Amino acid sequence: MTPDHLRTALTERMTEQGTKWLAGACASVTTDPGVVRGLFPLVGRRCGRGPLDPADPHGWTVDDAARSLLLAAMPLAGAALLEEIGELYRTGDAAERRAVLRALPLLPVGDGGLPLVRDALRTNDTRLIAAALGDYATDHLDADTYRQGVLKCVFTGIPLAALPGLPGRADAEMARMMAAFAHERTAAGRDVPDDIGPVLALFPDVAMPGHRDLQDVSTATTDRRSPREA
Amino acid sequence: MRIFDPHIHMTSRTTDDYEAMHAAGVRALVEPAFWLGQPRTSVGSFLDYFDSLIGWEPFRAAQFGIRHHCTIALNPKEANDPRCAEVLQLLPRYLPKDGVVAVGEIGYDSMTPEEDEAFAAQLQLAVTHDLPALVHTPHRDKGAGVERTLAVVKESGIAPERVVVDHLNEVTVRQVVDSGCWMGFSIYPDTKMDERRMVAVLREFGTERILVNSAADWGRSDPLKTRKTGDAMLAAGFTADEVDTVLWRNPVAFYGQSGKLELDDSQAPGTDATFEGNSVLRGVRAEV
Numbered sequence: 458m459t460p461d462h463l464r465t466a467l468t469e470r471m472t473e474q475g476t477k478w479l480a481g482a483c484a485s486v487t488t489d490p491g492v493v494r495g496l497f498p499l500v501g502r503r504c505g506r507g508p509l510d511p512a513d514p515h516g517w518t519v520d521d522a523a524r525s526l527l528l529a530a531m532p533l534a535g536a537a538l539l540e541e542i543g544e545l546y547r548t549g550d551a552a553e554r555r556a557v558l559r560a561l562p563l564l565p566v567g568d569g570g571l572p573l574v575r576d577a578l579r580t581n582d583t584r585l586i587a588a589a590l591g592d593y594a595t596d597h598l599d600a601d602t603y604r605q606g607v608l609k610c611v612f613t614g615i616p617l618a619a620l621p622g623l624p625g626r627a628d629a630e631m632a633r634m635m636a637a638f639a640h641e642r643t644a645a646g647r648d649v650p651d652d653i654g655p656v657l658a659l660f661p662d663v664a665m666p667g668h669r670d671l672q673d674v675s676t677a678t679t680d681r682r683s684p685r686e687a
Numbered sequence: 688m689r690i691f692d693p694h695i696h697m698t699s700r701t702t703d704d705y706e707a708m709h710a711a712g713v714r715a716l717v718e719p720a721f722w723l724g725q726p727r728t729s730v731g732s733f734l735d736y737f738d739s740l741i742g743w744e745p746f747r748a749a750q751f752g753i754r755h756h757c758t759i760a761l762n763p764k765e766a767n768d769p770r771c772a773e774v775l776q777l778l779p780r781y782l783p784k785d786g787v788v789a790v791g792e793i794g795y796d797s798m799t800p801e802e803d804e805a806f807a808a809q810l811q812l813a814v815t816h817d818l819p820a821l822v823h824t825p826h827r828d829k830g831a832g833v834e835r836t837l838a839v840v841k842e843s844g845i846a847p848e849r850v851v852v853d854h855l856n857e858v859t860v861r862q863v864v865d866s867g868c869w870m871g872f873s874i875y876p877d878t879k880m881d882e883r884r885m886v887a888v889l890r891e892f893g894t895e896r897i898l899v900n901s902a903a904d905w906g907r908s909d910p911l912k913t914r915k916t917g918d919a920m921l922a923a924g925f926t927a928d929e930v931d932t933v934l935w936r937n938p939v940a941f942y943g944q945s946g947k948l949e950l951d952d953s954q955a956p957g958t959d960a961t962f963e964g965n966s967v968l969r970g971v972r973a974e975v
Contacts, residue, residue, distance in 0.1 A: 495783070498783040498784050498785065499783065501785050502785065502946075502947070548780050550738075550741035550742060550784045550785060550786065551741065551742040551743075551745065551746060552785065554742070580743070581743075582742065582743060582746045583746075584746065
């Protein structure tokens, strides 16, 4: 996702009024990045909030994209940029925090955005967890935290297909964790989410506790009703 | 029966409550910022609480098909603690947020000079941020508290139709009815008001500018009191339309003055027309 992609996607999803407001807002933060603090909370009301791609309800929203363009328009780098986005995240509501997480790969922050990703992964809000595990986490997050994040998705009902880091970042340890999870679920007589199947399939040699129970994993019914378990 | 509970502290309630509320017809609510059973001792404690009201709690409510909004303020009791009063300076960062539909709960607990100061300052915040105000009235010495509340509201210059004076009863409603302010009633298991008494108030004063809430919190309270009041109204001969006025259209009209209510068309058919800025009306939710 680049600013140009976002701009193109947004043209079909915003009213003329919203488009004008966003252009003006981007111009303002280019001149004076400090004004972003007042503009950031208004974006949902001015630009809209639905999915950017109606076919992808778990992906970017219109307000995510608009807020990301605002952040990308700031003429800041390094510590100053990190301080500004850190403050927007800390003082943001859930939608503002989600947007900061989404925008990370568009911003020249190196590894500096990782504390925000880790903060989001400590929540139980699926919107934040999914946004935290986007392209930025795929490229920057350490293996242990990434694996825990993926497992948290399985627990909270976030479809693994929403993670750009899979299957690329899947490894034997991740497969082992998922196998153990599936074993517990099967032992409890509960359903196993079927989207762990592809990760397991990549590592057929991983020692799986009670692996005989897992033969039906790929066809098991998905239990997605309970995002509260986390 | 569709229900909008205009005052309920969901932070203190369980997921069973959310399920039961949805089953009873609750589709939207407002959670006012208030005190907890355990007093706070620092500004940081407030900020985590406010963050929850614009973060975690709306997420939790959404799992059960209920739209969650909130009001933000320094409550009157904790306005008396100098360690907490500083939070007043930080309120402007919360008031522009999407889900914040009023300044509240503000008002009096013990009617101290500190409470005077916080109340007046926060009415001004409501004016400058173009938000309605939710005003708590004291449980002790309520009559005098309501009197003083109305005087401060008048002096502040905020439009009375943008203020709800809450926790009224048969006695104190008479003081508020001519002020132009909205009248809030909290229906409780054994204090404040009950369903039967509420029906009597509605018979005498009509349904205009009246809000009925459960004010359910961490004390003995019942999040289904809105529904039970609706049932009591029907049993007493009120029409379904009058019940809808009290339990849905009135809270939508009052909090809709913020321009920030978010209601689902599908869940709230017939919520129409006059509340500009709220997303039931606006074509900006990207369904364009």
